[in-house]
Amino acid sequence: MSYEARTRAFKARIDGGERIEATDWMPDEYRHAALAFIEMHANSEIMGALPEREWIARAPSLRRKLSLTSKVQDEVGHGHMLYRVAEDLGKPREKMIDDLIHGRTKFHNVFHYPTETWGDIAVIGYLIDGAALVTQRALLECSYAPYVRVLKRICAEESLHQRHGEDIVLELCAGSDAQREMFQDAVNRWWRPVMHFFGPPSKPDRDVLLHWGLKTRTNEQLRQQFLSTYVPKLWDLGIDVPDPDLAYDEATGEWAWGDPGWEEFWRVVKGDGPMTETRLAWRRWMSEGHGWVRDTLAAPARTAA
């Protein structure tokens, strides 16, 4: 069978709802798209641990420090599981880490921004983990089976993180005027990056990830789902959303939203965000400083005489 015929048969499998295993034949285009997508997800878990890590020492109670520490551990664990899945598609883990810390591959836009106050931790836990849950639950329909198996576990842990985020949000919103203002200020600073998170509206017929069933919903469908879930929750807490054009049209069932400045999105995901270099430098420093741990663990065990 020719390459083109095999590719057509492969595409028919996906369109028929079948899932692909790592050991199945797959066209190069599918392999590259799946690898890049899962690698970017893994990178984002590893880099996403850093903004919260910066607040472990400053968290307001021992319980909050434990929660954040455990959450950071979960995120790094997700990164490991995802790199395992990605490496079966043909790129060694060491190379993926090396490309990440030297700025050759991307990670999600929201992890390029600073965390200025405890209100930012509330926003990350509630809105950013909420946005991640919307996209990751949709990915449970993905055509690549090993990714789906790992996502089931990731979604379970992310929903815990999201609950932890809501816990902090409710505490701030039920608190003093200063606490409420702290959260509102964080929402004001983070709203545009959160809108960027879903990406610009894309042309579905030109989206290679949709073509191969690696994604099954468009950026705009996911954004609409997020807005329907979270904007009413914020309003109920008396928290305003800093987008004067944001409005729900009861006739069409669609949210209208204002331009969040896509130039900034493109600049940030290409590696020029306010915290990109600081956080990558930290990762490089950790990677170099901890090389001896990897070497020791990889060496054959020496038994005591």
Next chain:
Amino acid sequence: MRWEVLGRRTHDDAWTAVGAVHAPDRDLALLLAKESFFRHGEGVDLAVVLLADIHRFAEPELLEPSTDKSYRLQRGYPLGDKRRRAAERVQAAGATIDRPRPADRRARNTEHRSREAPSS
């Protein structure tokens, strides 16, 4: 030699232990496993592994947390009272924002307010 038998019910499932067989070699183990556990459409995939190659964690009691680790569990974050306190705080501040929204996203604290209306 004892072999553990693993199966997958559908292509989307992870491997699950389904039973065990005794056989002198791998091929016979696979045949016995197929005939013992997969005669009635139980799955789409089958594997065997020597029992001696499975290494069990020696201290399962260590899987129980030694200190309170409820912050790793959903139930470590009971939100009911906190939702109620936040709703009361927002009402007291007159800060609720009531704008058009999907019909199934009606304000939870609006319902709360209407429930309490008769007594106030």
